[in-house]
Amino acid sequence: MASCKGLLARPVGAVRGHRLGAIALALTVAITGGLYAAGTRQDANTITLYSGRGESLVAPLIEEFQRETGITVAVRYGGTAELAVLLQEEGARSPADLFWAQDAGALGAVANGGLLRGLPDDVFAGVPTIYRGGRGLWIATSGRARVLAYSPTAVTNDGFPTSVFDLTDPQYRGRVGWAPTNGSFQSFITAMRVEHGDDSTQRWVEAMIANDVQSYRSNTAIVEAIAAGEVAFGITNNYYLLRFQASDPDFPVAQRFFAPGDTGNLVNVAGVGVIAGSANTENAERFVRFLLDRSAQQYFTSEVYEYPITDAVAQNPRLESFARLLEVSPQIELDRLEDLEGTLALLRRAGAL
Incomplete structure (x- = not known):
């Protein structure tokens, strides 16, 4: 596979205030391989992919698949939650x-709506059970962990929270950033609901807002805000900081886990499933297999700093070991993160959206 370095997205500014608006169905659409009209099918040599993964991140892989197979991929990019809602509407x-989601929760929601078809058994060969969707309806393509990013210059050793729940303490007032419209954040909230219940989760969200948490459009923007001194902490995914450090080893942000087992250390996955109504399942399944092949898995860990879901490739040495992930992560089955609608409703009630 051709080198994909330098293609990772880094723009996105911060959005002050807590009400970022409910998810809209009117999406900004980027199409690879030609335009198409909603509701129409492409020819047999074209597959249509709804991608909740960013274009700058996955376009190199899609282009490589097209070169290798001659199959055209028409891509509709959007937020994972937005696309999940769109699929349910359509x-x-x-x-x-195909639906390529940023998190397991959205895949579970789409699967529960009867919108995904079962994948062939051979697709799951060599893939640990933790990375397989229930009923064989979807499969993970890469893994990642939630972390606490922070400013080493603004935080002393005794100033770290033990749990994500500690961030509501007055000492963190106005010093924490989050991205409530982000799919990974929403899956984290779903995990909190699973572990602690809706009432406790809503109280935490409301307490964070009362503690003047700063809202941003993306995880990237959170890391940039920490570097700029806008906030001292941010709850984000593990790989965003590593991307900045790849081009600037002295980038002024660090990251760490909360105490072992804390919900703030959630390990989640990106994953893909074939749409039940697909008229081109053979080529759609070829794309799924491509994402699990050695070259794609190596790309995810080497260039994107995510965890490969097979042992066919060497994990990026800059990542925490998988054993460490298992030690610190909460014990939550990914299939239990399916209630996306319930999480969005909770975030709206609490005033985060």
Whole structure:
């Protein structure tokens, strides 16, 4: 596979205030391989992919698949939650053949809506059970962990929270950033609901807002805000900081886990499934297999700083060991993160969206 370095996205400014608006169905659409009209199917040599993964991140892989197979991939990019809602709205009319989601929760929601078809058994060969969707309807493509990013110059050794729940303490007032419209954040909230219940989760969200948490559009923007001194902490995914450090080893941000087992250390996955109404399942399944092949898995860990989901490739040495992940992560089955609608409703009630 051709080198994909330098193609990772880094723009996105911060959004002050806590009400970022409910998810809209009117999406900004980027199409690779030609335009298509919603509700229409492509020819047999074209597959339509709804991608909740960013274009700068996955376009190199999609282009490589097209070169290797001659199959055209028409891509509709958008937020993972937005696309999950769109698929549910479209139902059997959807032109999509595949859904590539940023998190397991959205995949579970789409699967529970009867919108995904079972994948062939051979697709799961060599993939640990933790990375397989329930009923064989989807499969992980890479893994990642939630972390606490922080400013080494603004935080002393005795100033770290033990738990994500500690961030509501007055000492952290106005010093923490989050991205409530982000799919990974929403899956983290779903995990909190699973572990601690809706009432406790809503109280935590409301307490964070009362403690003047700063809202940003993305995890990237959170890390940039820490570097700029806007906030001292941010709850984000492990790989965002590593991307900055790849181009600037002295980038002024660090990251760490909360105490072992804390919900703030959630390990989640990106994953893909074939749409139940796809008229081109053979080529759609070829794309799924491509994402699990050695070259794609090596790309995820080497260039994106995510965890490979097979042992066919060497993990990036800059990542924490998988054993360490298992030690610190909460014991939550990914299939239990499926109630995306319930999480969005909670975030709206609490005033985070």
